[in-house]
Amino acid sequence: MSGPDDARDEAREDAGPVAPRGIFDPDLLSACISCGFCLPACPTYSLTQDERSSPRGRISLMRALEEGRLDEDDPTLVEQASFCLGCRACEPVCPAGVQYGALFEQWRDHQWRGRRAPVRARALRAATTVTPAITAAGVLRGAARRTGPADVDKVHLMLGCAERALFPGVSRAVVELLPGAVDVPSGQGCCGALHGHNGDSAEGVRLATALGDRMPGTVLVTAGGCATHLAHVLGRDRVRELSEVHVERWDAAPDAAPALGEVRAGGRRARVGLQDSCHLRNGRGVVRQPRDLVARVADYVELPSAGRCCGSAGTYAMLRPEDSRAVLDVHLDEIEAADLDHLVVVNVVCQRQLVEGLRRRRSRTTVLHLAELLAVALRAGCGPPA
Amino acid sequence: MTPVTRTGLDPVALDTLRGIVGERYVLTSDGDVEVYSRDATPLFRGRPDAVVLPASTAEVSAVLTLATRLGIPVTPRGAGSNLAAATIPEHGGIVLVLTRMNKVLEVSGAELLAVVQAGATTAALSDAAAAQGLLYAPDPGSRTVSTVAGNVAMCAGGLRGLKYGVTRNYVLGLEVVLPTGEVIRTGGRLWKDVAGYDLTRLLTGSEGTLAVITEVTVGLLPLPAASGTGVAYFDHLADAGRAVAQIIADGVLPATLEFLDNRCINAVEDFAGLGLDRAAGALLLFGDDGAADVVARSLERMGTTCAAIGARGVTTARDVAESEALLTARRCSLPALARLAPVTMLEDATVPRPRLAEMVDRIDAIAARHDVVCATFGHAGDGNLHPTIVFDPADGDVRERAEAAFADVFAAAMELGGTITGEHGVGAAKRPYLRARLGDDQLALLRRLKTAFDPAGILNPGKLGS
Structure with missing residues (x-):
């Protein structure tokens, strides 16, 4: 039997470590085997039918960045880091268990570091760090009334930085649904999900931790994105999303359900x-x-x-x-x-x-x-x- | 034939390409071509000079005419889900991506056929057929991703091979563009048509080396009234192999007979959470379709046979959803194995069905001899095995050991009357073993055929027929 010929050697890549730049967690990056099972789940690939805008394609780009074949100024990298919705629809369909969401945050942390981030992203990151402004917006718009410091016997309702200003009726509805069971601690800021997804995951962790400190015990969240970020930092058992809470409560005690x-x-x-x-x-x-x-x-x-x-x-x-x-x-x-x-x-x-x-x-x-x-x-x- | 060497593309050629498909569908930046440098085959990468995404047969023809005139290598690509490095542009040039041509053009219940553009996914074809009560039988593991023309180019197999055959059994006609630019139609809408050489069959499995497929006409079947799936667990994979031989010997020809070894069971269970028996040495997935009473009887007979061979447990899926979950989990075996280590190298050796248990034992011995971790799954009913070696490349000379082990696996398969690849294709990955399988005279004929189609040698150079 003949051995591998020259062309084969040329086409084979060196699987060994190639001076990684340390932008990504190597275990997360190596988990993808490029099978492409993620393609149909990806909304941006559906729009373009172009693999640059697919999860597998983006992971190829991340690898090239990590291995130094491309740098962060490469226009395709810049475009794709921004074009990705970060929806993580590729994760549940990935048999290899690639944690795309985590890789995406690491990518954005590098790609959008400091002044490299889009101006609007930087402005939003800055605006949501100012807790008094968020509080004032919530009060002006008539979100659920704050109840002072956290009560240890109650579940704490997180007001959310955008929600209380845009849709104040949501927090009021929650208080109506769970009378006596929730409180609304004052001094809540942003949970940091916005920062985590927009190139500043360190600030994302800091804000989530600070919010957790203000609300010791269980936090009730009405926004899925915030719930997932907060749970990632504080632990899943401390953070409950609205629909989970209701289904659990009403299933556990049907008689007590309204x-x-x-x-x-x-x-x-x-x-x-x-x-x-x-x-x-x-x-x-x-x-x-x-x-x-x-x-x-x-x-x-x-x-x-x-x-x-x-x-x-x-x-x-x-x-x-x-x-x-x-x-x-x-x-x-x-x-x-x-x-x-x-x-x-x-x-x-x-x-x-x-x-x-x-x-x-x-x-x-x-x-x-x-x-x-x-x-x-x-x-x-x-x-x-x- | 003069091998095409990588020269890069001159600005004039690029401008011409942009004129043909439009500015935004010619990709040339470093980042752009990086994405199209791989397919689903581990450890292979080849950098193209440009990626071109045509929207019509006329555009494909214009691109190929230019490529032949200038001697630019062209590697056709669908979804890039093949496992033989068949879409790796080893000599640079153009990667021609057909995913924009993705329409299901027609499904005809009266003629039992469908016509699709090259880039339609297998699942889209299958769904469109099912909507009219029809079945597109081939169902490769990557069916949700893979394109129909990609399936044809690689002659993809799947889970229903035993009863229904593979892609080649369903291709009625093709529209292809020759490397020299002519558009021809082979076959057509007829189940009977013997005018001329069977070019449709020749192009099926030609791995993008003879022509670019732009449209496919496939045969359909009436959708079976019922289907069912069962699972039998064994202590050893070879026992499952013996059960398969016995099932067929008993005169049952089921739609599906798939097996997984213990490592595969656990990887799949980690992903799908179906409640599989993690302690079992092997799992045999058996299924059939047809009239409800026939399916029930067939499942019962297979279950009884498995029990007689010594199965430690036999269950049947309660409903279609449970059945579909089991089949989907099986299709995910390979990527699920990626959970075990950074690199998963899989092969596709196939042996005559009665030699299956023997081949399984040989694979075990080979893996032990080369000190590699091998997980095996496959289409047991077709004698088609996917031994998969998982490793961490940082672990010394493991890659060399894995390659040596696979060389032994191929030799063993051929010794037992089998082949180096049942359904994944040769591509760049199995090229070194093709001579042993075909012999010099046949390889020389392949080269002459290739030259007849592709005088300038531009189409997927370095692969079959080069």
């Missing part, structure tokens, strides 16, 4: 769809719970793309509005085709994205946070148990 009525529209049970939060679904594995809750109070309609990113993706809609809308369009088409009364969201940026998208299309469908939908059902029922 009497929920029906959400109705046009004289019938409302048709309600859902937009998953990517990090909640792909990072935390919460899929069943929000569907379960919607189905308790309305006719649940599973949209074909319910589990795919809506294009809001943290700061993405602000940094890359055109691409963000291209990703969103598929969802808007499906929502209109399904003729929904309400679309339920479980994350603040998705809420903003879909509210604006449906408004542009003058759609009849209204967007509600899951807490808001449940609060409507609560009012339609007999109210909380005695």
Whole structure:
């Protein structure tokens, strides 16, 4: 039998270590075997059919960066680090268990270090570090009233930096749903998810830790992206997302569950769809719970793309509005085709994205946070148990 | 034939390419070409000078005409999910990516066929067929990713090979562009058509060395009314091999007979969490489709045979969802094994079915002799094995040991009347072993065929027929 010929040797790559630059965790980077099973799950690959904008392609780019074949100024690296939504849809479908989300944060930490980050990303990172400004916005907009220092016997509701300013009704709805069980500690800042996903994961960890210190015990979070980031820093057992909390509580003690009525529209049970939060679904594995809750109070309609990113993706809609809308369009088409009364969201940026998208299309469908939908059902029922 | 050497592309040629497909579909920067330097084969990389993404057959033709005129190597590529380094541009030049041409053009229930563009995924074809109550039978493990033309170029196999055959059994006709630019149609919409040499069959499995496939017409079958899947656990993989031989000897020809060894069971279980028996030495996945009563009887007979061979447990899937979960998990065996170590090198040796248990024992002995960790899974019903060596490249001379082990595996397979590759193809990865399989005279014929199609030697140079 003949041995390997010259061309084979030429095509073979040196698998040995090649003076890594230390940008990435080597174990995470070596986990990908380039099988390509991630391609169909990736929203940006769906837009382009071009492997540069696929998870496998991006990991090839990360490897070239790590091994020094490309530097951070390479235009393809710059573009792809920004074009990726960071939705992590490639993770649950990856049989090799590649932790793309972690690799992506390490990539952005390097690629967007200091002044290399897009100006808008730097501005957002800076703005959300100022706790008094966030607090003032929440007060002005009428988010749930703060209750002073954390009460050790209660679950602490995290107000979120964007949510309390954009959708103050969400935190009020949570307080209505869980009377006496939650408090709203004052002095809450940003959880740092924004920093973690935008090239400053050290600040992301610092802010999450500070928030955890302010709220010792269990933290209740209404935004999937924040919940996943916070849990990554504080530990999963300390951080509960809204839908998880409700399903657990109501399943554990059905008698103590409030009497929920029906959400109705046009004289019938409302048709309600859902937009998953990517990090909640792909990072935390919460899929069943929000569907379960919607189905308790309305006719649940599973949209074909319910589990795919809506294009809001943290700061993405602000940094890359055109691409963000291209990703969103598929969802808007499906929502209109399904003729929904309400679309339920479980994350603040998705809420903003879909509210604006449906408004542009003058759609009849209204967007509600899951807490808001449940609060409507609560009012339609007999109210909380005695 | 004069081998094409890597020369880089001159600016005029690049401008011409941009004129053909549009500025944004010619990629040349370092970062751009990096992404298209690999496929799913570990340890192979080749840097192209340009990546071109055409949108039509006419564009493909114009690109190839230019490439032949200027002697530019062209490596066609679909999703890049092949496992033989067949899409690695070893001599640089152009990587021609067909993923933009991805439409399912037609599904005809009356004619039992479908027509798709080159870059449609296998899953898209299969879904479109299923929507009309039809079955596209070939189902390679990478079906959600792989393109139909890529399947044809590599003659992809899959989990249903035993009863339904592989890609070649379903290709009715092709539209291809010859390296010299002519667009021809081979075969067509007919199940019977013997006018001329069977170029459709020749092009199927030609690994992008003879022509670029731009459109594929495939045959479909009526969707079976029912399907079912069962699982049997054994203490040893060779026992599962014996069960397979006995099942066939009993006169059952099931749709699926797949096996996994203990390492594969655990890797797949880590990913899919199906509740598989992690302690078992081997798992045999058996399945059939057809009329409901036939499927039930067939599953029962296979289960009984497994028990008689000494299975430590036999279960059947409760419903279609559970069945599909098992098959999906099996398709993920290879990437799931990547959890064990940074590099997973897999092979594709195939032996006559009655020699399966013997081959399994030989693989075990070879792995032990070369001191490598080998996990084996495969299409047991087809005698098609995927021994996979997992290693950390930092571990001394392990890569050399792995390669030596595979050389022994190929030799053993051929000794038992088998082949070096059942369904993954030769590509660059198995080229060194092709002579041993085909012999000098046949290799020389391959070269003459290649020259007849590709006088300038531009198409996937260095692979089959070079």
